[in-house]
Amino acid sequence: MFTRLLVPLDGSRLAESALPAAAELAVRLQAPVVLLHVLESGPPPTVHGDRHVRTEAEARAYLDGAVEWMGRRGVTARGVVCPESGGVAATIARQAEAAGVDLIVLTSHGRGGVRGLLYGRVAEQVLQRGRTPVLLLPPSERGRDAPFTCQRILVPLDGSEAAETAVEPGIRIAAACGADLLLVWVVPTVDTISDERAPAARLMPTAAAALLDVEAREAAAYLEGVAARVRAAGIAARAAVERGEPVQVLLETAARERADLIVMATHGRSGVSALWAGSVASRVIGAGRRPVLLIRVPRT
Secondary structure: OOOOEEEEOOOOHHHHOOHHHHHHHHHHHOOOEEEEEEEOOOOOOEEOOEEOOOOHHHHHHHHHHHHHHHHHOOOOEEEEEEEOOOOHHHHHHHHHHHOOOOEEEEEOOOHHHOHHHHHHHHHHHHHHHOOOOEEEEOOOOOHHHOOOOOOEEEEEOOOOHHHHOOHHHHHHHHHHHOOEEEEEEEEOOOOOOOOOOHHHHHHOHHHHHHHHHHHHHHHHHHHHHHHHHHHHOOOOEEEEEEEOOHHHHHHHHHHHOOOOEEEEEEOOOOOHHHHHOOOHHHHHHHHOOOOEEEEEOOOO
16 A cells, blocks of 8 residues: 555645655655646746746656656655646546556646635545545645655544544554554534434434434543554554534544544545535545545545
8 A cells, every 4th residue: 555656746835845755655654656747738928926837847857857856855756747638537537547546646626716626626536546545635826845754644433334444544644654543433412413313402402412422422431442443453542532513523623633644434436516515524624734645445
């Protein structure tokens, strides 16, 4: 797992802010890196205020510089230039699979104010077409000087086998980086419950509160079981059951615990709306406050 990384670059500082994270992980994982530039059809003259890399010669010279930057940090890297075919995101997804990449690292930025749309396209198509995990990083104007550390990893769980898909990748990253894991399950309150149980909870709040308390106790036992497995792998792990609205509480917990990375499982169902609209993962990513590693749940 995580033996070859890919970083898409468009020449902008915002895209380049993925480089420090890719370099750090590549060194830790002893993984080579593919730096990719997609030659767009009819590219604009600038991208995010920087001159757009528009020709193959410009792209190769630009990537040569990025490869050299990686080399100075002890990372084996190579540049790949390819023409756009079917859209930038689809091209990136195909190139990742063709290169045998098992982790794509990119910033969640987009052109023309469609930040969410671009990262959605890239991640959705990669997750839909294969099993390649995607590490999304908040963009930074500092570009190649953007800070990245990975000492605390948060893994949200809900007791499902699907959510547990994120545990093993979290262990691998933690082992490589010397990080610890925080396993979190957010149990709603009567006031924040929003699933199919909501109508009954409104009608019978006392009974609903009692059931949610039982769920919280079961969650604590479940998390301790997972934490024990993580510790058996040599990784320091803690478990925490939080109460409230899941996304808000996850973000607050990540901030309070100063998590450097959130590792989450997500389904690669067909269609943007199925993957992103209303999901916990999409809302955590949309907050854009810290790196999120998305792990595709295997299809059954």
